[in-house]
Amino acid sequence: MSSTATRLYGLTAQFDSEEKLVEAARMIFASGYRRIDAFSPYPIEGLAEIIGQKRSAAPLIMLIGGITGAVTGYGMELYAMGYFYPLNIGGRPLNSWPLFIPITFELAVLFSALAGMVALLVLNRLPCLYHPLFSVPDFQRASTDQFFLCVESAHPGFDSDHIRELFGRLNAIAITEVRSG
Amino acid sequence: MLNPKSVEAESTRPPIGPADQLLNPSETFESVSAKIGGIVLERNHPPFWWISFGIAFLLLMGLLYGITILLAVGVGIWGINIPVAWGFAIVNFVWWIGIGHAGTLISAILLLLLQKWRNSINRLAEAMTLFAVGCAGMFPLLHLGRPWAFYWILPYPNTMGLWPQFRSALVWDVFAVGTYFTVSLVFWYTGLIPDLSTMRDRAKSRFSRIVFGILSLGWRGSAIHWKHYQTVYLILAGLSTPLVLSVHSVVSFDFSTAIVPGWHTTIFPPYFVAGAVYSGFAMVLNLLIPIRHFYRLDDLITPRHLNCMANVMLTTGLMVAYGYIMETFTAWYSGDIFEQYQVINRTIGPYGPIYWALMLFNVLIPQLLWSRRVRTNPVSLFLVALSVNLGMWLERFVIVIVSLHRDFLPSSWGIFAPTGWDWLILFGSLGLFCSLIFLFVRFLPLISIFEVRELIASRTEGAA
Numbered sequence: 001m002s003s004t005a006t007r008l009y010g011l012t013a014q015f016d017s018e019e020k021l022v023e024a025a026r027m028i029f030a031s032g033y034r035r036i037d038a039f040s041p042y043p044i045e046g047l048a049e050i051i052g053q054k055r056s057a058a059p060l061i062m063l064i065g066g067i068t069g070a071v072t073g074y075g076m077e078l079y080a081m082g083y084f085y086p087l088n089i090g091g092r093p094l095n096s097w098p099l100f101i102p103i104t105f106e107l108a109v110l111f112s113a114l115a116g117m118v119a120l121l122v123l124n125r126l127p128c129l130y131h132p133l134f135s136v137p138d139f140q141r142a143s144t145d146q147f148f149l150c151v152e153s154a155h156p157g158f159d160s161d162h163i164r165e166l167f168g169r170l171n172a173i174a175i176t177e178v179r180s181g
Numbered sequence: 182m183l184n185p186k187s188v189e190a191e192s193t194r195p196p197i198g199p200a201d202q203l204l205n206p207s208e209t210f211e212s213v214s215a216k217i218g219g220i221v222l223e224r225n226h227p228p229f230w231w232i233s234f235g236i237a238f239l240l241l242m243g244l245l246y247g248i249t250i251l252l253a254v255g256v257g258i259w260g261i262n263i264p265v266a267w268g269f270a271i272v273n274f275v276w277w278i279g280i281g282h283a284g285t286l287i288s289a290i291l292l293l294l295l296q297k298w299r300n301s302i303n304r305l306a307e308a309m310t311l312f313a314v315g316c317a318g319m320f321p322l323l324h325l326g327r328p329w330a331f332y333w334i335l336p337y338p339n340t341m342g343l344w345p346q347f348r349s350a351l352v353w354d355v356f357a358v359g360t361y362f363t364v365s366l367v368f369w370y371t372g373l374i375p376d377l378s379t380m381r382d383r384a385k386s387r388f389s390r391i392v393f394g395i396l397s398l399g400w401r402g403s404a405i406h407w408k409h410y411q412t413v414y415l416i417l418a419g420l421s422t423p424l425v426l427s428v429h430s431v432v433s434f435d436f437s438t439a440i441v442p443g444w445h446t447t448i449f450p451p452y453f454v455a456g457a458v459y460s461g462f463a464m465v466l467n468l469l470i471p472i473r474h475f476y477r478l479d480d481l482i483t484p485r486h487l488n489c490m491a492n493v494m495l496t497t498g499l500m501v502a503y504g505y506i507m508e509t510f511t512a513w514y515s516g517d518i519f520e521q522y523q524v525i526n527r528t529i530g531p532y533g534p535i536y537w538a539l540m541l542f543n544v545l546i547p548q549l550l551w552s553r554r555v556r557t558n559p560v561s562l563f564l565v566a567l568s569v570n571l572g573m574w575l576e577r578f579v580i581v582i583v584s585l586h587r588d589f590l591p592s593s594w595g596i597f598a599p600t601g602w603d604w605l606i607l608f609g610s611l612g613l614f615c616s617l618i619f620l621f622v623r624f625l626p627l628i629s630i631f632e633v634r635e636l637i638a639s640r641t642e643g644a645a
Contacts, residue, residue, distance in 0.1 A: 018638060025404075038404040041210060041379070042634040048408035056412040066420075076336060080344035089348070102353040102431055109424045110360040116413045116420075117367050123409045127398035140382035142402050143375070145210035 006179035009132040010035075010152040011163050012139075013172035018044055021147035024170045025050045028151060031166060035152035039133075039142040058119040065115025066108045073107030074100055132180035150178070203298055203636060205480035210634050213481065217628045218383050220476055226623065229475035234619040240612020247605040248323065256326050258602040265585045265597035270324035272577045273607055275432055276460065277317035277614075278358065279453070279573065282425055283461020284310025285365065286493075288372070289421035292414075297639075298489045300632040301481045304376075305472070305618075306465050307369040308627075312617040313464070314362045316610045321354070323606070350434035357431040364424055368417050374400050375410070375631045429453045436580065442523040443584030446511060452504035459497040460573035462490050466566035468618060470559045472627070481628055484557040491556035494569065498547045501576075505544065519589055531596060532583045535575055543572030 015021045018040065025038050029051055036051050038044075081087070082094040121127070133139055133150060142148050149172075151163050160177075167175045204213075219225065251258060261268035284306040291299040322328045334345050334355050345352045377397035384390040400406065433449035466487070473482045512520040527536050546568040555561045587594045621627065 039402045040404070040407070041402060042375075042631045042638060043407035043411050044404065047404040051404055053405050053408055056409045058409055058412045059416060062413070062416050062420075077347040080336065081347050085342070085344050087346070092348070096348060099348040102427070102434075103347060103356045105427060106353075106356040106360040106424075109420050110363060113364040113367050113417055113420055116417055117371065120371065120409055120413045121398070124406045126400065126406075127395075129394060129399045131399060131401060133401060143379040143382045143400075144214045 008153045008160070009178040009180040010150050010154075010158075011160060011167070012133070012136050012148050012150045012176045012178055013167040013170065014136075014138060014174040014176075015147040015149070015170075016145075016173055018147060020171065021149060022047060022050065024149050024167070024172070027170060028149065028163075028166060031162075032157075033151050033155055033163070035155035035158075037150050037152070039139075039148040039150070041143050041145060041147075057123060058116060061119040062112045062116045066112035068115075069111025070104050070108035072111070073104040077103060132178050136176045136178055137174065202483055202485050204301065204483065204633065206640075208480060208633075208637060210637060213633045213637065214379055214383065214630055216478070216481070217626050217630050217633070218380055220622070221380065221624060221626060222384055222389065227475045229471070230619060230623065233471075234616065237612045237615035237619060240609050241616045242612075243605050244609025244613055247602055247609055250602065251323060251606070252328065256324065258600060260597055260599045260603055262595055262597065264588060264593055264595050265582055267324075267581050267585060268597060269599055269603040269607055270320045272574070272581050273610060274317050274320035274324075275453075275577045275581070276574050277313050277320070277610065278432060279429060279457030279460045279577075280464045280570075281310040281313035281317065281361070281365070281461065282429060282454070282457035283465050284308070284313075285361075285368075285421050285425040286458055286461065287465070288368065289418040289425065292418045293422060296489075297636060298486050300636055301628050302465065302469060302486060302490075303632070304369075304372065304629045305469060305621075305627050306461075307365065307372065308618065308621045308625075309461075309465060309468060310365050311362070311369055312614050312621075313461075314358065314365060315617070316614050318358055318362065319610065319613075350431065350438050353431045354435060357428045361424060361428045364417070364421060368414075368421060371410075371414060371417065372629060373625065374398060375402065376626045376629060378402065379630050380626060426454055429457045436584075441584050441588055442517070442519040443527070443580065446508065448504055448507050448511070452501065452507075455497045455500035455504065456573060456576060459494060459501055460570055462494045462497070463566040463569035463573070466490055466494070466562055467570060470563045470566075472622060474559065476622075478628070481633065487559065487562055488553070488556045491550050491562055491565075494566070495547065495550040498543070498550075498569065502544045505540070523584065523587075526587050527579060527583050530583070530587070532579070532586070536579055536583070539572055539575040539579055541572075542568045543576060546572075 013024060015024060021038055021040060022044065025036070025047060028036055034052060038047055038051060040047070077100040078095060081096075081100075086094050088094075133148075136148070138146060139148065149167075151158070153160075164175060208216075259268050259270070261270075284303075287299050287306040288303040288310075291303075322331050325331055333343070334352060336345055336347075345355075374397055377393050378400035381390055381393035381397050384393055430450035430453065433453035436444040437446055437449040439445060469482060470487075473479060509524050512524045515521075527533070547565055549555045549561070549565055555565065582597050586597055
């Protein structure tokens with residue numbers, strides 16, 4: 001790896017248990033670092049909050065999707081049955097709303113679920129088939145049984161030596177400098 | 182009357198394994214990943230896979246042949262006639278779509294109810310939902326007579342200046358089934374993403390690394406990823422819950438909004454949903470029991486899982502039995518001679534034996550599930566589940582065909598007899614379903630690996 005042509009992405013530390021990762025995340029966050037992320041093979045409750053991630057915007061996006069779906073569904077039915085192609089069947093009102101509810105409901109669910117999928121991808125910046133972290137030794141075990149913490153160099157006042165020292169005190173199994181190029 | 186002694190005996194009897202018997206206590210993060218991922222990556226498929234897939238694939242070829250002839254000749258090759266215009270196609274449609282319901286129940290409703298036993302069975306059940314809804318969706322299209330014009334039922338601006346009739350339950354069906362399939366697909370794929378990244382990281386060949394890499398979208402398991410992921414997944418579960426109840430309700434409207442005796446009843450929506458869950462759990466058991474045996478997954482799918490599923494089956498089975506009783510009661514209580522004749526015709530008419538077979542397979546045999554030995558023995562449970570699947574198909578037959586063949590006017594009565602093409606397409610659809618299931622087992626992780634890891638993590642926390 002030619003280090004002259006590449007840029008420092010961040011520093012990672014590897015841990016072998018959930019508890020150590022959570023402890024490390026707490027300490028690094030308390031030391032003032034903000035551009036940090038933690039990697040685990042399964043969701044760990046509260047970890048995102050520890051590293052400063054506030055509420056997810058996904059529920060709002062899905063709610064907007066659902067409302068859009070409902071309005072689209074009802075609007076389409078009312079337009080087609082009441083205005084564009086009015087049919088008088090047994091004297092029923094043109095805006096026969098009880099009969100329009102099933103499709104309104106289905107489209108609300110459909111749009112909301114699709115909005116959820118889009119929200120998941122956009123908020124997580126996926127798909128992202130290449131990432132500098134994939135070059136960290138053993139990082140593939142983050143999807144089986146290892147736990148990683150990364151401090152990104154984008155943090156203003158990123159101090160490589162200080163972080164190394166902190167990671168060392170936290171008994172990290174391995175500390176790796178990640179470069180992107 | 183509850184005997185206090187027997188209640189005491191029941192409560193002191195040890196439960197089926199302690200709480201962590203949802204998986205073998207010796208399992209670790211590495212061992213479950215190796216075990217589940219290995220099925221796909223190491224390609225150590227038992228002869229069972231080849232034999233079952235071979236049979237399923239032959240049936241699938243039969244289906245393609247049947248459909249080809251159907252398209253070339255027309256629906257006249259089936260046994261349908263007037264008055265029985267809805268033949269096997271609609272029986273199969275209702276049956277298949279009901280089977281799909283268990284997958285959503287397991288993955289969404291049990292998630293909301295915090296039932297941990299869903300974690301090792303939800304993936305296969307969701308795949309089953311997807312494939313069953315696919316099989317179901319095929320039938321109304323084939324039944325149209327001119328399947329190539331199926332898109333006329335979708336609302337789109339067209340030069341004919343026509344819109345579908347949005348007040349019709351049949352159009353609701355299109356939206357309900359279409360939404361159900363799409364949302365199930367989104368839910369299934371979302372659930373797969375973290376496991377696909379595990380597969381990417383464990384794959385040995387370059388080809389599978391690339392394929393799983395692309396499918397996993399670059400998932401890194403970051404805390405921020407997980408946070409958004411869990412939020413979206415939970416809301417999807419919340420959305421799927423009313424959705425799954427709505428789908429079979431809408432299917433039941435196809436019948437109950439008509440005035441045909443035997444169809445025109447308000448009990449249909451809940452009765453259809455209960456029947457759907459009933460047959461769906463039966464199908465999950467029919468798939469899981471052999472797969473668990475031949476892939477040696479007993480450590481992950483334990484007798485406790487079988488017991489839980491059998492309990493759900495017993496409960497929904499009783500609801501369905503209640504539906505049968507209420508149908509008969511309502512016919513008598515309504516004072517409507519056509520409804521009353523319908524009940525007599527159902528029980529002692531030309532299709533009487535089918536009704537009694539339905540009672541045997543769907544009501545009597547499942548009562549064996551009261552016994553714990555039957556619930557936890559894979560062989561007996563498999564046989565009971567098979568009986569339920571057969572019974573539920575017969576129920577759909579009774580609802581669709583027996584109701585139609587004799588309505589108000591004796592001069593318009595008729596008899597429906599299925600032809601070989603009816604049977605070929607029914608068994609062919611089973612072949613399509615099983616082929617898809619076996620391909621799924623071969624190419625994707627059939628148990629949710631990260632959710633089993635969560636179980637292991639919660640177990641170690643509990644021990645500490």
